[in-house]
Amino acid sequence: MFQYLKIADLALIERAEVEFGPGFNVITGESGAGKSVLLSALTLLLGGRADKGVIRTGARRCELAGILTVPPALRSAVEQILAAAGIAPEPGSEVQLRRTITESSTRFFLNDTPVTAQLIRKLAALLVDVQTVHEQGALIHRSEQLRLLDRYAGAEALREACAELCRRRRELAEACEAFAAGRPSAVEAEHLELVVQEIERVNPVPGEDEELTARHRLAAHAREVLEVSARAVAWLNDSEESIRDRLAAVYRELQKLSGLDEAGTGELLTACDLLLEGVDELATGVSALGEKVELDEAAFAELESRLSALHTLKRRYGPSLEQVLATADEARRHLEDYRTADARLTEFAARDAELLAELKAKAAELSQRRRQGVGTFLAEARRVLTQLGFGRAELSAEFTPVEPGPAGQEQLELLFSANPGETPRPLRRIASSGELSRLMLALKTVLADADAVPVVIFDEIDRNIGGETANEVGRMLRELGGRHQVLCISHLAQVAARGHEHFRVVKQLESGRMVSRIGALTGAERVGELARMLGGGAAALEHARVLAQEEAES
DSSP: HHHHHEEEEEEEEEEEEEEEOSEEEEEEEEESSSHHHHHHHEEEHTOOOOGGGGOOOOOOOOEEEEEEEOOOOHHHHHHHHHHHTTTTOOOOGGGEEEEEEEESSSSEEEEEEOOOOOHHHHHHHHEEEESSSSSGGGGGSSSHHHHHHHHHHTTHHHHHHHHHHHHHEEEEEEEEHHHHSSSSOHHHHHHHHHHHHHHHHHOOTTTTHHHHHHHHHHHTTTTHHHHHHHHHHIIIITTTTTTTHHHHHHOOOOOOOOTTHHHHHHHHHHHHHHHHHHHHHHHHHHHHHHHHOOOHHHHHHHHHHHHHHHHHHHHHHHHSHHHHHHHHHHHHHHHHHHHHHHHHEEEHHHHHHHHHHHHHHHHHHHHHHHHHHHHHHHHHHHHHHHHTTTTTOOEEEEEEEEEETTTTEEEEEEEEEETTSSSOEEGGGGHHHHHHHHHHHHHHHHHHOOOOEEEEESSSSTTOOOOOHHHHHHHHHHTTTTSSHHHHHHHOOOHHTTEEEEEEEEEEEETEEEEEEEEEHHHHHHHHHHHTTTSHHHHHHHHHHHHHHHHHHO
């Protein structure tokens, strides 16, 4: 519900704070006192359009703030909106709204986080239904009429099933479109075939180019490698006075001393043995290095040819060999798409046909449920309209077939005529705001249990009515207040007396300027306001006491 409203420097209102209560909140005051300003404050806070003219003369900006309590049934939906905007929910399921308006800009805040007007309006659509002279609320729209009928008829699950099937068809269509867009043409397929053939003809192996490059580097310097390795082997082992021969001579000389110092020479002989073994191992390794590059001309030419083929592939499809192999894999996948395109498209079409058949079945079931419920709904609405002074009004429903979609296979248009002989017209074309407001009240009363919007705001609800009809309007607003919070500007004492909470707007001269003040009324103050609305005087005061007493006893 709308818990709290704060206004600063809006039109005639310098400062005002209002704490609304649950149930039926009625707002009264003399013409021109500023009741419409209060309503403007609510609509502006909920994302309504504003211009700099709303700012109070002499002020630099206008500030509005409010707190809404979210009912359990809507908490999940509201939390999803908050989460999508990166906003943490407030404790106690409260939503804090704030708006500042200057001559050059307007800013919205949700739970102290800057947000867009679009987000505020999206949230407000869940929580508040505004019925004003200029904006007759959601029920004038055919889509909303159909949605509420579905709630009334208990057809929401069927409607959701239709929406889900449409979502799956949409995803399938997107997948089919993406497949068709990515499918190669015959010319592209021919090119891909050539790419695969060229790469497969070379048949590269991962890392092969690096290994062959290393071998080629050695082979290209074979003479130098052979000469160096031959000289090194000769120095180590093969030539006269080689390192091995000299070490062997040292070994023999040390043996001559073994008889003189067996322990000392023994360690030296062991060390000499190790040196000899090391020389042999080094000579063997150097010799193997030479053998490694002993390629004949044919083998060297084959190595160069292989490297050239790999370099050509890398230049065309690389630059790395891994990318060449990835290109081949991708080309094969595209070729597979080309070869199986007809079969895949047939699969897409067959699956879509299955989903469409399911959608048509669900939509037909939904249509049946709607037609079963609409008669009861219209009968209830006509009964309420009679109580509201439309005893000879006509209300009917017109279904128009459409292609099966998220909302089923028909549109709904509610048609209304207030007087005999007049052709029933769509709700959005009703010229009289008073008629439309009372019709909205009737529909809201009938749909009260089906409509999840917790706050309903009415303006001009009692325009051009009186007598017993006014009593019925007041009674229904109070009854509606048992299921929703109702905020209503009223001009009739019979309606105002029914309010659970009563607020009065007055205009007065302060410091040479006219300002509007808003306050809650109870007891004698409320009776006095009801008497004023009845025309004033002793008789009006007595009538006001009777109205207040009747309501207190009801």
